[in-house]
Amino acid sequence: MFTLMELVQPQSLEEAYEILMKRKNNIVIGGSAFLRMGEKRIGTGIDLSNLNLNLIEETSDYIKIGAMTTLRDLEVSPILNKYFNGVIGNCVKDIIGVQFRNVVTVGASVFSKYGFSDLIVALLSLDTEVELYKGGRVKLEEFLNQKYEKDILVKVHIKKNNSKSIYKCMRNSRSDYPILNLAISKDDNNFKICVGARPQRATIAKEASEFISNNILNEENILKASEIACEELVFGSNMRASKEYRKAICKSLVKSALMEVSSC
Ligand SMILES: Cc1cc2nc3c(=O)[nH]c(=O)nc-3n(C[C@H](O)[C@H](O)[C@H](O)COP(=O)(O)OP(=O)(O)OC[C@H]3O[C@@H](n4cnc5c(N)ncnc54)[C@H](O)[C@@H]3O)c2cc1C
Structure with a gap:
């Protein structure tokens, strides 16, 4: 659990930023769920609740x-x-x-x-x-x-545009962090394949997205796009999954998300 020396609710963003920059250990507080998992010693916690940012x-x-x-x-x-x-x-x-x-x-x-x-x-x-x-x-x-x-x-x-997007993920158990997640959008014939929890942060599989945007959408090309995505992206291992497992999951999720999004 974190320790908080002081909590403020500024009346403007300018005031909030000023307090944030005053000391290294002053921070913005959101829902504080993630902060609670650590042991941070926080100087001033800045709560943005008065700034009409719940919208x-x-x-x-x-x-x-x-x-x-x-x-x-x-x-x-x-x-x-x-x-x-x-x-x-x-x-x-x-x-x-x-x-x-x-x-x-x-x-x-x-x-x-x-x-x-x-x-x-x-x-x-x-x-x-x-x-x-x-x-x-x-x-x-x-x-x-x-x-x-x-x-x-x-x-x-x-x-706002005509993009339709499909999200998919794989978790070891229901409430655990994802071991891989992705979202694939389609706007006309332009596809964007994004993969996260590799475990590195989400990124765009640019070569795979370009390939599937410029080729006929059929089973063969969908499979090829999923293979390109797995080759161009970097995967890593952690306590939840190995990089080889993530790569295998990525191929299968890209394939099924592309099939789904193409019929949207
Ligand atoms: C047990 C657990 C399981 C989770 N599982 C998942 C999951 O499966 N998938 C998933 O996507 N997410 C998951 N999360 C993350 C969760 O969805 C939130 O993203 C996370 O808790 C941060 O939100 P918060 O409001 O609690 O942030 P806080 O704990 O309040 O803050 C987290 C950090 O964000 C900073 N911060 C807060 N607001 C701002 C702001 N407006 N500007 C700049 N900095 C700011 C804080 O200073 C702090 O450093 C999980 C979190 C926990 C604790």
Whole structure:
């Protein structure tokens, strides 16, 4: 369990950022579920609850999701369930249980760039940008590759388009972390294959995505795309699975997700 010396609820993002930068051990607090697993000594914990960041809003071009939105909010959102084949709700619905998802936040999940993140892999399959207080708006892919810098994730913006996306994962047991997850989107004939929990963080299998976008969609090419994805991506071993097992699972999940998304 972490130790907190002080807890503040700033009235503006400017104030929150100022406090965050004041001391090395001042941090933003989301639902605090992940923090509870560690032993951090936190100076000032910054709770963003007063900043109206628990929101899912639709504009003409984007869907905006605030940092304090919970994973449960994503799951039951009528807006998100209308778009992208419901992939955002689908990717979080198996994380632990409802009570847990009622607490954990989007801002923490995305900012922390967890390798196992089910949300990140689904967001990556869509045209997603993150809005950082200091860093501004950047493409999610770019953000994932940036080195760590203290900042506040304010919102996530998903471009509204005709993308349909399928999410799949493999877990050793129901409430465990995924040993591999993926999301494959299709917008017209453009496919984007994203794989996470390798156990490294989610990335785009660019060669496989290009191959399947430029070739006839049949069983032979779907199999070939799944093989290309396994060759171009790097897999690793940890206590949950070996890299060879992850590679085998990746091939099979890419194949079945491509078949499913092609019929969306
Ligand atoms: C037991 C357990 C099992 C889990 N299983 C899964 C799983 O199977 N799949 C999955 O995808 N996820 C899983 N998660 C992760 C979970 O979904 C959340 O992503 C995680 O708990 C972080 O959310 P939180 O709100 O609890 O963050 P907190 O614990 O509050 O914070 C985590 C980190 O994020 C920082 N932070 C919080 N908000 C912001 C912000 N707005 N801007 C910048 N930094 C911020 C904090 O400073 C801290 O460093 C699991 C977590 C736990 C504890």
